[in-house]
């Protein structure tokens with residue numbers, strides 16, 4: 384216990400910084416993932432035949448060991464935050480994409496037909512019908528993906544991306560358990576807090592009418 | 601206002617869903633498309649708002665070829681009601697009704713006012729505006745579905761079996777309401793159904809289709825009197841043809857013109873006496889001018905005899921009536937559907953002029969079966 388306290392008093396500021404760095408890498412990767420995966424997911428619902436293929440390919444990429452992906456980016460993009468973010472971004476895409484696709488394609492056909500029949504453009508259909516109705520499912524994908532990313536972002540340290548992974552790797556290299564703890568505990572706390580917060584956000588973005596409907600059901 | 605000119609639809613795989621259809625529909629007309637499943641009626645309707653594109657031929661609305669128009673703009677000017685109702689669960693009733701207006705970029709306030717105004721058309725109170733679809737009954741939901749199609753005052757409305765998923769009683773009342781609404785608002789309606797009763801009740805003209813082709817297109821009366829061929833005859837069914845016999849057209853012609861009545865000033869013992877004499881269990885109550893007030897029956901008298909003395913104190917005023925120029929077939933349907941033993945017949949000013957009982961209906965049926973030309977009323 385003493386060593387932990389001592390560790391905090393000498394490394395406290397640095398730890399805060401590393402935590403922030405960790406969060407930053409994960410969030411930027413997640414935001415990029417959302418920006419790409421949500422529109423792509425909606426687009427795929429327009430081509431159900433291509434959707435299976437795209438999803439399959441992404442599924443395969445997902446199974447590559449994360450170290451391999453990170454290592455793969457070193458010759459292409461060098462070391463630092465950018466390659467770390469890009470690598471993590473690849474991981475964030477699949478859960479969001481899959482949930483967007485299932486969410487949107489699960490909407491009742493009659494609602495889509497109503498929308499089309501009353502004269503909605505493709506864009507209006509997305510904005511007024513598809514996104515609001517699929518948002519709970521999409522949000523669940525985003526939440527899952529961000530929580531994973533916070534875990535994986537530990538590996539960013541491996542290619543010089545910084546973050547809490549720095550502690551864990553130094554700890555492993557130098558056989559100093561307090562460093563490992565200083566890295567692992569904040570990562571876990573960060574992941575749990577984020578999950579909690581995003582769970583709340585999921586509630587906020589779910590349209591009121593749908594919440595009431597669920598309560599009634 | 602709507603014209604089909606040699607329109608065909610051939611689906612991928614060669615299915616000929618609509619085959620060389622020619623048809624003209626006038627403004628304000630209520631047209632029902634009917635036919636067995638798969639005859640192409642839905643396809644025909646969906647070609648009008650271009651949810652389905654015709655393979656050959658052209659469709660004109662007010663002389664303009666719809667293929668030359670932007671489908672989105674076209675659809676905003678055509679109301680569309682579907683069987684599954686399709687209200688958006690995440691929007692309030694107000695938002696659902698006025699969604700088309702939002703697409704048309706109406707300002708918020710005008711949309712609100714319009715939704716409120718429309719709601720009064722179906723006798724729903726403004727507090728429904730803030731509710732969500734799942735808080736409404738199926739019948740109420742479809743009323744909103746209809747209002748949504750009226751929101752932008754679209755002159756043409758397409759309806760795909762809109763009342764098909766409702767229970768028979770709700771369906772009945774929505775049909776009646778909607779027919780009145782249509783007359784009042786002077787809309788042109790294209791209505792797809794597979795329910796012949798519904799088509800007869802609602803349509804100005806019925807279009808009967810089979811295998812993508814138009815078999816007959818006429819008024820309900822004309823179709824009932826002169827079915828074009830055996831297919832139509834079969835499709836209409838024997839009992840409806842019987843009901844449509846030309847010599848028993850209106851209720852006035854088949855009713856018993858001497859219903860047993862009593863005035864409110866008489867005593868209950870007099871009422872009982874009269875019932876005994878005439879061997880009936882119900883008396884219709886009228887005032888001196890012959891205006892129908894209600895009815896009393898044995899049960900009511902039995903319950904109230906101890907407390908009340910005069911007929912007017914116990915008369916039951918909720919009573920279902922028909923007007924004397926109502927068509928017989930509508931009355932028959934009502935009597936049978938609602939399980940009523942009799943219906944009083946009144947004129948426009950609610951004077952009692954006769955009564956139709958189950959017995960008089962039996963007469964009609966016997967008569968049609970054994971083919972006597974003169975209809976004899978029971979006295």
Ligand SMILES: Nc1ncnc2c1ncn2[C@@H]1O[C@H](COP(=O)(O)OP(=O)(O)OP(=O)(O)O)[C@@H](O)[C@H]1O
Nearest residue numbers: 611612615617636637638639640641642643644794
């Ligand atoms: N997208 C499609 N591709 C191929 N064939 C189709 C398609 N849609 C409909 N059909 C076929 O075209 C024919 C007419 O269909 P349509 O839906 O117009 O019939 P309908 O008379 O409305 O029948 P129902 O009352 O069952 O809806 C049917 O045989 C149907 O199987």
